[in-house]
Amino acid sequence: MxxxxxxxxxxxxxxxxxxxxxxxxxxxxxxxxxxxxxxxxxxxxxxxxxxxxxxxxxxxxxxxxxxxxxxxxxxxxxxxxxxxxxxxxxxxxxxxxxxxxxxxxxxxxxxxxxxxxxxxxxxxxxxLQSLETQVGKENAGAQMALYFRRVAPTVTSAYGLLGDKTLLSVTQTAFGLSPSTSQQTIDRQAKTINSLLKISDLQDPAKLEKLIERFTARYDMKNPGGAATAPVSAMQVTQPExxxxxxxxxxxxxxxxx
Missing domain, CATH: 1.10.3700.10 (AGR C 984p-like)
Incomplete structure (x- = not known):
């Protein structure tokens, strides 16, 4: 799936x-x-x-x-x-x-x-971690969505998204941002995210779900057939690099x- x-x-x-x-x-x-x-x-x-x-x-x-x-x-x-x-x-x-x-x-x-x-x-x-791990064996995108659902509401600024590999990847995918934007200065990246997303919306369950839906739809466009999966160990490294x-x-x- x-x-x-x-x-x-x-x-x-x-x-x-x-x-x-x-x-x-x-x-x-x-x-x-x-x-x-x-x-x-x-x-x-x-x-x-x-x-x-x-x-x-x-x-x-x-x-x-x-x-x-x-x-x-x-x-x-x-x-x-x-x-x-x-x-x-x-x-x-x-x-x-x-x-x-x-x-x-x-x-x-x-x-x-x-x-x-x-x-x-x-x-x-x-x-929660066990559920995400099990899901990751089937589809990395769904695991990322679950992680975002759990962790994103704790974020209080754009820098919180930038400091977490998975949160950042979900955000970039949802808004069609190239991963190469990570080469920009941290302040410029934060400015871009703030222009696209109101951080307080992450604490709104309905708006959070809309964002996750946007992510999974774009993820599936990039990975047709649900073929993209990742080893669990790779998905566990989600925090600052x-x-x-x-x-x-x-x-x-x-x-x-x-």
């Missing part, structure tokens, strides 16, 4: 789409394990040592592609998100900040994982430049 049909079928009754994903044996098994085990995770060391909890949490926060960078993830959690100079706040990537805020070992210590809200939010985000070497270098630095 093409992106339009795939996305429309999923969005028509999104709760049923999520329920089907929740019934997947792997999703059920890993969620049950997370619920049973998270209460015993009392420190960053516990979190890092339990591979299944670690993988579950990182997937929930869209960080599966960074699971190998264990040293960096440890520093993100150890330093937390309250200090503006912490690693989570200097990476220019909201995924790390969200992870550090949710698993607040730096601020709450052993009580960090005792919040029912943490469990509920992580489970919900894991389910920070090179892996730079990320690892930052992880190895001590705050204060020492």
């Amino acid at each position: 093409n992106a339009t049909l795939t996305y429309t079928m999923l969005a028509k009754d999104f709760s049923k789409s999520l329920a089907r994903t929740a019934s997947d044996p792997i999703v059920k098994r890993e969620t049950a394990y997370f619920e049973k085990t998270i209460g015993s995770i009392r420190s960053v060391d516990d979190f890092m040592k339990n591979q299944r909890v670690y993988a579950y949490a990182l997937k929930a926060f869209g960080l599966s592609d960074m699971a190998y960078a264990r040293g960096m993830i440890r520093k993100v959690l150890e330093q937390g998100a309250s200090d503006p100079a912490s690693l989570a706040n200097t990476l220019n990537d909201q995924r790390y900040k969200a992870l550090a805020k949710a698993f607040d070992f730096a601020g709450a210590g052993a009580a960090a994982t005792g919040s029912p809200d943490l469990v509920a939010t992580t489970k919900a985000d894991y389910l 920070i090179s892996q070497n730079l990320l690892m270098s930052l992880a190895n630095l001590k705050l204060g430049g020492v």
Whole structure:
């Protein structure tokens, strides 16, 4: 199926789409394990040592592609998100900040994982990520549409769209902008987006859906027959393009430049 049909079928009754994903044996098994085990995770060391909890949490926060960078993830959690100079706040990537805020070992210590809200939010985000991953195996455009549906409402400026590979790609496709526009200065790109889209419309469900419909229609024109699919790992790298070497270098630095 093409992106339009795939996305429309999923969005028509999104709760049923999520329920089907929740019934997947792997999703059920890993969620049950997370619920049973998270209460015993009392420190960053516990979190890092339990591979299944670690993988579950990182997937929930869209960080599966960074699971190998264990040293960096440890520093993100150890330093937390309250200090503006912490690693989570200097990476220019909201995924790390969200992870550090949710698993607040730096601020709450052993009580960090005792919040029912943490469990509920992580489970919900894991389910959404799992649905998007499954859809991506069938059609990359539909996966991009679902991602845009989930993340775009959190964007507060054109720079938020520009700083996310998938959000930017959806926006460029929807408005017929060439990917080569990314070679322009960031301010010029932001000006172009603001001339085409009112950012506040992303918080309006009806207007958001219209934009997604526009994207899927144009995506299908460029990829007739729904032939364009992408490996899940490629679709997971959706945030600002920070090179892996730079990320690892930052992880190895001590705050204060020492």
